[in-house]
Amino acid sequence: MKLLHLDSSILGDHSASRQLSAAVVKAWQVAEPGIQVTYRDLAADALAHFSAATLAAAGTAEESRTAEQQAEVQRNSAVMAEFLAADAVVIGAPMYNFAISTQLKAWIDRICVAGVTFRYTENGPEGLCAGKKVIVVSTAGGLHAGQPTNVGHEDYLKLLFGFIGVTDLEFVRAQGLAYGPEVRAKALEDAQQVIDEQLFSVA
Numbered sequence: 001m002k003l004l005h006l007d008s009s010i011l012g013d014h015s016a017s018r019q020l021s022a023a024v025v026k027a028w029q030v031a032e033p034g035i036q037v038t039y040r041d042l043a044a045d046a047l048a049h050f051s052a053a054t055l056a057a058a059g060t061a062e063e064s065r066t067a068e069q070q071a072e073v074q075r076n077s078a079v080m081a082e083f084l085a086a087d088a089v090v091i092g093a094p095m096y097n098f099a100i101s102t103q104l105k106a107w108i109d110r111i112c113v114a115g116v117t118f119r120y121t122e123n124g125p126e127g128l129c130a131g132k133k134v135i136v137v138s139t140a141g142g143l144h145a146g147q148p149t150n151v152g153h154e155d156y157l158k159l160l161f162g163f164i165g166v167t168d169l170e171f172v173r174a175q176g177l178a179y180g181p182e183v184r185a186k187a188l189e190d191a192q193q194v195i196d197e198q199l200f201s202v203a
Helices: 016-031 052-059 067-085 102-111 154-163 181-199
Strands: 002-007 036-041 088-094 118-121 124-127 133-139 168-174
Touching: 002 016, 002 067, 016 088, 016 133, 016 168, 016 181, 036 067, 052 067, 067 102, 124 154, 133 154, 154 168, 168 181
Parallel strands: 002 036, 002 088, 088 133, 133 168
Antiparallel strands: 118 124
16 A cells, blocks of 8 residues: 655644644554655755746747756656555645645646546546545644635545545644643644554554
């Protein structure tokens, strides 16, 4: 089994989502010792924002590409290959200003490609990524689950992965992290309990 582990927090070692996404991967490795993990840090090694230059690079014949365009195409191809090869994906997804991070959005823009991860048919769009499992570690300073403020964060990720055909999507949630030390500690403890007792409970 191949697992792709993504982090997108800008907070480094102070990040709750990084702490919890690592815990998810560790628990998965214990449950399935032979798992192969590929790691990508979307903050430390950020992809460029999706732009006209990105499209131009992809649309230019290989022999006519500049060195910069060739590097862009190769990097995007590597990102797509990692995603397509993965049986499962663990994503650290903190909320910034009511949305996912721009670093995670740039990754999403690279893996949502018509004809590769979805296609349009006479009956409408069809996702091509059925069979993948995605676990999102969702963190936020406030409390947003079930609220209108969640639309650019968890709700967006549900919509996005559903669009490309992922139906096995789970969230490990730690919210209220800015509400003080006690609330933060309790949120992290509860999230860890979900990881230990619900995601990878081993008899």
